[in-house]
Amino acid sequence: MSEEQFTLWQALLEERTGMTLAKERKTFLETSLHIRMRELGIENYDDYYDMLMVGDSGSRAMEWSTLVDRLTVQETSFFRHPDSYALVEEFAQRFLDDRSDGESLDIWSVGCSTGEEPYSLAMTVREQFEAHNAGDYYGITATDISMPTLSKARKGVFPARKVEQIDPRLREKYFEKLSDREYRVNSLLRDRICFARVNVLDLQKAPMRDMDLIFCQNMLIYFRRWRKRQIVTRLAERLAHGGVLVLGPGEITDWQHPLLERTYFGDALAFRRVSEQAG
Ligand SMILES: C[S@@+](CC[C@H](N)C(=O)[O-])C[C@H]1O[C@@H](n2cnc3c(N)ncnc32)[C@H](O)[C@@H]1O
Known part of the structure; x- marks a missing residue:
């Protein structure tokens, strides 16, 4: 993933969820996107990015929901604090x-x-x-x-x-x-x-x-x-x-x-x- 692509994905995630993704988490982003792209048969980041930006709003929303789940931190426990x-x-x-x-x-x-x-x-x-x-x-x-x-x-x-x-x-x-x-x-x-x-x-x-x-x-x-x-x-x-x-x-x-x-x-x-x- 180029720096330019990383910046685009970082901005998309922050705009839609509020979460900031530090530079050190680039590998995490690459791995998570790769896994999802393989599941969908998509070969490059730009095609996947386009899929989330254009096309019918229902399928875009569904795909975004799946991806957000992969990119957010869900760690939690009972009576945590x-x-x-x-x-x-x-x-x-x-x-x-x-x-x-x-x-x-x-x-x-x-x-x-x-x-x-x-x-x-x-x-x-x-x-x-x-x-x-x-x-x-x-x-x-x-x-x-x-x-x-x-x-x-x-x-x-x-x-x-x-x-x-x-x-x-x-x-x-x-x-x-x-x-x-x-x-x-x-x-x-x-x-x-x-x-x-x-x-x-x-x-x-x-x-x-x-x-x-x-x-x-x-x-x-x-x-x-x-x-x-x-x-x-x-x-x-x-x-x-x-x-x-x-x-x-x-x-x-x-x-x-x-x-x-x-x-x-x-x-x-x-x-x-x-x-x-x-x-
Ligand atoms: C680390 S978990 C914290 C869970 C629990 N509150 C705790 O303290 O154990 C953070 C949760 O925030 C959710 N989250 C992240 N961005 C969000 C947003 N923009 N709106 C609502 N929930 C969000 C994530 O999906 C995740 O489940």
Whole structure:
């Protein structure tokens, strides 16, 4: 791949996903494109690039969706950052102590990957609702740009090595063992989560509003600073009054928003919405 071609592919990926691809990842890009081009019987990068730019919009969109899945980093795990989940647990407790009748707790997992994050949120919140005899008045919307990733998340089937790291009490309660190699999340969790495709570059089209908790970790690290700030600002506007935005530790620095104040809990990076209006 020539430097010129690399620059074109880099720009396309950033324009459509927000992700920047460092020069050191050129080999990764070449390998991923090669594999996909071989599957399609395409011989050179320029023909494949053209295929993504011209032709009927349906097949372009489908091909782009497959490619994005190959080029994005989907690494994730259950309860990835324990202090962030401890914060969610405390938030749910307080919500249950203060809530008015019938009020539901609405959570959004942004960049949810294969589902470990929304399922961990569901376990955390459900445990609190059960302890308070509060029924199922909570729901999680989990979104990602990658369709194949979302379809894995929906299935809720995970390798044993990942599930076996979860607290045995929660594992027993929320997973069924399919074989020595795999477990499946049961309906207690699955029924509370709605998975949908949302590109964070198009947040203006996303219907989520008045969320109590927005969890967005390990996605913005691949974005430029200005874009990261723009997205976090848009997420802040989707919080309910009193709602909390949880990012990954260190993911944004020197950032303030007129609607939000920083909230401290262990080494979690979180902001609470304190005003109704900007300014
Ligand atoms: C490294 S995973 C993080 C998963 C999970 N949040 C965690 O912390 O473990 C990053 C996810 O962000 C998604 N992603 C990347 N660009 C995106 C975009 N523009 N809109 C929505 N999701 C995106 C990727 O598909 C991937 O699943």
